[in-house]
Amino acid sequence: MSDASFQSTSREWSLSGSGPLYIQLRQLLENKIECGDFRPGDPFPAEREIADLCSVSRVTVRKAVQALVADGYVVQRHGSGNVVAESVERVEQSLSRLTSFSEDMQRRGRTVRTSWLEQGIYPASPEEMIALGIRSDTMVSRIARLRIADDTPLAIERASLSTNHLPNPEKVKNSLYALLEEYGCKPVRAVQRISAINLNAEDARLLEVPLASAGLRIERISYSSHGQVIELTRSVYRGDAYDFVAELQIGDAAK
Amino acid sequence: MSDASFQSTSREWSLSGSGPLYIQLRQLLENKIECGDFRPGDPFPAEREIADLCSVSRVTVRKAVQALVADGYVVQRHGSGNVVAESVERVEQSLSRLTSFSEDMQRRGRTVRTSWLEQGIYPASPEEMIALGIRSDTMVSRIARLRIADDTPLAIERASLSTNHLPNPEKVKNSLYALLEEYGCKPVRAVQRISAINLNAEDARLLEVPLASAGLRIERISYSSHGQVIELTRSVYRGDAYDFVAELQIGDAAK
DNA sequence: ATATTTAATACCAAAACAATACCAATTGTC
DNA sequence: GACAATTGGTATTGTTTTGGTATTAAATAT
Numbered sequence: 001m002s003d004a005s006f007q008s009t010s011r012e013w014s015l016s017g018s019g020p021l022y023i024q025l026r027q028l029l030e031n032k033i034e035c036g037d038f039r040p041g042d043p044f045p046a047e048r049e050i051a052d053l054c055s056v057s058r059v060t061v062r063k064a065v066q067a068l069v070a071d072g073y074v075v076q077r078h079g080s081g082n083v084v085a086e087s088v089e090r091v092e093q094s095l096s097r098l099t100s101f102s103e104d105m106q107r108r109g110r111t112v113r114t115s116w117l118e119q120g121i122y123p124a125s126p127e128e129m130i131a132l133g134i135r136s137d138t139m140v141s142r143i144a145r146l147r148i149a150d151d152t153p154l155a156i157e158r159a160s161l162s163t164n165h166l167p168n169p170e171k172v173k174n175s176l177y178a179l180l181e182e183y184g185c186k187p188v189r190a191v192q193r194i195s196a197i198n199l200n201a202e203d204a205r206l207l208e209v210p211l212a213s214a215g216l217r218i219e220r221i222s223y224s225s226h227g228q229v230i231e232l233t234r235s236v237y238r239g240d241a242y243d244f245v246a247e248l249q250i251g252d253a254a255k
Numbered sequence: 256m257s258d259a260s261f262q263s264t265s266r267e268w269s270l271s272g273s274g275p276l277y278i279q280l281r282q283l284l285e286n287k288i289e290c291g292d293f294r295p296g297d298p299f300p301a302e303r304e305i306a307d308l309c310s311v312s313r314v315t316v317r318k319a320v321q322a323l324v325a326d327g328y329v330v331q332r333h334g335s336g337n338v339v340a341e342s343v344e345r346v347e348q349s350l351s352r353l354t355s356f357s358e359d360m361q362r363r364g365r366t367v368r369t370s371w372l373e374q375g376i377y378p379a380s381p382e383e384m385i386a387l388g389i390r391s392d393t394m395v396s397r398i399a400r401l402r403i404a405d406d407t408p409l410a411i412e413r414a415s416l417s418t419n420h421l422p423n424p425e426k427v428k429n430s431l432y433a434l435l436e437e438y439g440c441k442p443v444r445a446v447q448r449i450s451a452i453n454l455n456a457e458d459a460r461l462l463e464v465p466l467a468s469a470g471l472r473i474e475r476i477s478y479s480s481h482g483q484v485i486e487l488t489r490s491v492y493r494g495d496a497y498d499f500v501a502e503l504q505i506g507d508a509a510k
Numbered sequence: 511a512t513a514t515t516t517a518a519t520a521c522c523a524a525a526a527c528a529a530t531a532c533c534a535a536t537t538g539t540c
Numbered sequence: 541g542a543c544a545a546t547t548g549g550t551a552t553t554g555t556t557t558t559g560g561t562a563t564t565a566a567a568t569a570t
Contacts, residue, residue: 021516022516046558047558048557056517057518058518058559059561076559077525077558077559078524078560079524079557079559080524080525080526080558081558081559082558192500193498193500194449194498194499195497196451196469196470196492198453198468214453214469214494215451216449216450216451239453242450243448243450244450245446245448245449246446246448246449275527276528277528301547302548303546312530313529314527314528314529314530314550315527315529317548318527320548332535333536333548334546334548335537335546335548336536337547
């Protein structure tokens, strides 16, 4: 309630630039979000409040805010106020540890076979560029294999690595990680994103299931001990034949 | 009431901050619990008492208290009074990461709604009998709810419990785990099985997606500290709107 | 001059907030 | 067991806050 001359960070609330006010204001607000001045998740200042702070009309503020809404920066909520949104529209939830493919298969006593689909060096796709953090003119090593358990195709694994980390993808025979260890870039941490998809034509054929069957899609990014991205692996598992098992401890250990 | 300057402990009962009263009050009460002012185990001040102390309406107190109930801090008991819950908060938080959206959704500025589909006692299905380890003539408590964010249905949760552990499923309002705490059977461990399915007619209708769309199916079995099965929860998430994220440590730390 | 953009004023509508009054369940006492 | 006191539960309503919209006037571009 007290006066708002308090100033949280380096940037102020003054509009001293040139051009339309609502454009300047939009820039100002966007910066405040990008800088982390407004944390995604919590309330965005009310429109009248911003209007007072910047000494402009509320409609001007509105125009700026609406531009941010259009770009997905903030969500408007009539009666309760606006909030800073997270940029992703897909909802995420965390799990603890997951069992790995081989681990799981062994436990179920099944025989595992691998069929190679792809093994070589190719121009990087946009998705690979982003995930691996490489430039557009770089090549990447790709390894794609079909996992077969007891003559039933279970999963397709497509791994992409920078050629720095894996210059000779054709040499991978069994364990990718064993070879990586030779080059001294062993992954120590990984983040997996698990979602459900309807299989496309190619994947459905490979997995020998009808088109549009449900599949588990797992995108994994592995990091070295230095925090460097090592590999991007996109896998698709047959939904009708594979389960991921996660075990959680719900400890009182907290506090 | 003028003489509210009375002060029971280190902290006062005055609300001098800014913002909605019930939020301030919630904060105040939560602090008192965290500080050990109210010890877990026994009685929480009556609502009318708090109302007098803070010179606010009882409904305001109620709203604050209900927020605490939703987070598992307090258990309400009609007629006899409220009770400070045990260290449920960690349980709630951990399981919360898996089941409830509220936190994640609020972070994204989305409004969360829950629609109850089923709440009662029914004859056990074969699957439930096996998972819960009960005899064929036993009844089970079922709770089924639809999780909705911004008018977009995101998930269906179907929980089944033995009637020994949850004799009154219709009483579950917010937190299932807070209620379970009353009966002294709180889950400490859970195993989740994640798979992909093509949604059946009913689930597709509820989630407002085309028939046979891909969905994430998560089956969770929670255990008490005695290794007894507490609950079986079968959830279905919209594949096009939900990701699960898992972070893994690779290598030595395993096992 | 005329049309478009810009920004202000004033008013509308929806949601949340908080208070009053009343209902229902449990407990203790007689 | 009946009854009263205490406690949580609910409905209703008025107020406040907040976003939403129409209108209008000035500035700018065409």
